[in-house]
Amino acid sequence: METVMKTLLLTVVLAAIGIAGPALAETPRPERVVAVSTAGLDLATEKGVRTLDLRILHAASAVCGIPSSTDARGRAKLRECRDDVQARVASERNRAIAQARGGNAVAIAAND
Numbered sequence: 001m002e003t004v005m006k007t008l009l010l011t012v013v014l015a016a017i018g019i020a021g022p023a024l025a026e027t028p029r030p031e032r033v034v035a036v037s038t039a040g041l042d043l044a045t046e047k048g049v050r051t052l053d054l055r056i057l058h059a060a061s062a063v064c065g066i067p068s069s070t071d072a073r074g075r076a077k078l079r080e081c082r083d084d085v086q087a088r089v090a091s092e093r094n095r096a097i098a099q100a101r102g103g104n105a106v107a108i109a110a111n112d
Contacts, residue, residue: 032063034059034062034063036052036055036056036059036089037055038052038096042100043096043097043099043100043101044097044100044101044102048100049097052093052096052097053093056085056086056089056093057082057086059085060081060082060085060086061082063081063085064078064081064082064085065078065081066078067079
């Protein structure tokens with residue numbers, strides 16, 4: 001029985017990692033959820049995995065925002081946010097790849 005994962009869900013709590021201003025950080029903010037489609041990707045190939053990684057990066061940018069070229073501190077916080085998004089979705093990403101490869105990469109997903 002073959003199960004095909006169509007989307008990965010990325011969840012980021014922006015206030016928890018300091019993206020929001022101090023006043024907003026005191027008020028809990030809702031999580032932002034972005035669906036990343038895996039439809040049309042052959043995750044058994046490196047090309048498919050690279051395309052998925054780009055989709056995850058674009059989704060992280062959509063959640064975290066685009067840095068201002070003149071705000072070094074803001075750029076650092078946005079970079080931290082993107083890194084956090086990618087870390088949060090890593091196990092789900094690896095699970096999707098393992099599933100596409102017939103379970104051969106399950107050990108990688110379990111070692112996140």
